[in-house]
Amino acid sequence: MAGTAISGRLTGRLVWQRATLLAVTEETAGARSLAFEVPGWPGHLGGQHVDLRLTADDGYTAQRSYSMSAPAGGDLVTITVQRVDDGEVSPYLVDQLRIGDAVELRGPVGGWFVWRPTDPAPVLLVGGGSGVVPLMAMIRARRAAGSRVPFRLIYSVRTPADVLFARELRQPPIADGGLDTAWVYTREAPAGAAGLPHRITLSDLTAHGWPADLEPMCFVCGPTGFVEAVATALVDLGHPADRVKTERFGPSGS
Numbered sequence: 001m002a003g004t005a006i007s008g009r010l011t012g013r014l015v016w017q018r019a020t021l022l023a024v025t026e027e028t029a030g031a032r033s034l035a036f037e038v039p040g041w042p043g044h045l046g047g048q049h050v051d052l053r054l055t056a057d058d059g060y061t062a063q064r065s066y067s068m069s070a071p072a073g074g075d076l077v078t079i080t081v082q083r084v085d086d087g088e089v090s091p092y093l094v095d096q097l098r099i100g101d102a103v104e105l106r107g108p109v110g111g112w113f114v115w116r117p118t119d120p121a122p123v124l125l126v127g128g129g130s131g132v133v134p135l136m137a138m139i140r141a142r143r144a145a146g147s148r149v150p151f152r153l154i155y156s157v158r159t160p161a162d163v164l165f166a167r168e169l170r171q172p173p174i175a176d177g178g179l180d181t182a183w184v185y186t187r188e189a190p191a192g193a194a195g196l197p198h199r200i201t202l203s204d205l206t207a208h209g210w211p212a213d214l215e216p217m218c219f220v221c222g223p224t225g226f227v228e229a230v231a232t233a234l235v236d237l238g239h240p241a242d243r244v245k246t247e248r249f250g251p252s253g254s
């Protein structure tokens with residue numbers, strides 16, 4: 001295994017690595033974070049993802065992509081999975097995988113949808129549903145780097161009970177100074193929230209994003225329809241298309 005991993009890295013080819021589940025954090029009733037130990041993990045940047053492969057006893061395999069939700073830390077790779085009720089892989093990861101179980105991971109994947117702590121530009125993060133996962137990795141990477149780059153997060157989510165990383169986002173650590181979070185609820189807003197539930201609009205982006213003339217880097221992640229609507233709105237607001245980076249998670253609406 002070690003020899004394969006090294007030769008894969010030298011040729012730039014990613015190889016499957018055994019990953020053992022070390023810890024689980026329940027995020028919501030339908031989502032949990034899974035921390036795997038992956039010996040020899042090369043590290044990763046906020047925004048990158050892994051391919052995860054499951055193999056059944058009869059040799060059948062299923063493979064899906066999952067973003068890392070935490071920055072690099074030794075051999076630890078943490079993902080956060082939201083259950084898709086009629087799905088094949090996500091219900092298994094959320095409901096059945098146990099500490100000590102092994103899966104295979106391949107990565108890190110992706111070099112475009114990443115935030116580097118050396119980039120001084122202000123950052124706008126716009127996440128829909130589980131699309132907040134790679135954005136959380138960027139927020140945590142900013143904290144880990146001691147960066148003061150101003151971050152704004154607009155998080156579109158169905159109901160308060162569906163909010164991932166709720167405690168960390170609602171009561172951010174002092175080290176997250178300079179991070180502002182705005183919430184857009186699509187189905188049920190908490191008592192006292194301003195406005196009715198709605199899908200994200202141009203005025204949400206104007207009110208809670210950055211003006212285009214500050215030249216922010218924008219990261220948009222979520223279901224395909226959400227990403228396309230938000231990216232189009234940001235370009236309409238004057239953000240250059242090459243500063244609006246997108247990652248699409250799935251085929252349906254939020």
Ligand SMILES: Cc1cc2nc3c(=O)[nH]c(=O)nc-3n(C[C@H](O)[C@H](O)[C@H](O)COP(=O)(O)OP(=O)(O)OC[C@H]3O[C@@H](n4cnc5c(N)ncnc54)[C@H](O)[C@@H]3O)c2cc1C
Binds near residue numbers: 066
């Ligand atoms: C780059 C990348 C990163 C991703 N990161 C994450 C992540 O961090 N966390 C996470 O939970 N998911 C993430 N996903 C989505 C993930 O890869 C799977 O698509 C998701 O877990 C569903 O897989 P499944 O096997 O349960 O469902 P499937 O068996 O593949 O699909 C079952 C049904 O659900 C629909 N469906 C499939 N995917 C979605 C979806 N995402 N949303 C709504 N409906 C869907 C299908 O059309 C089908 O009707 C990511 C996807 C990509 C491409």
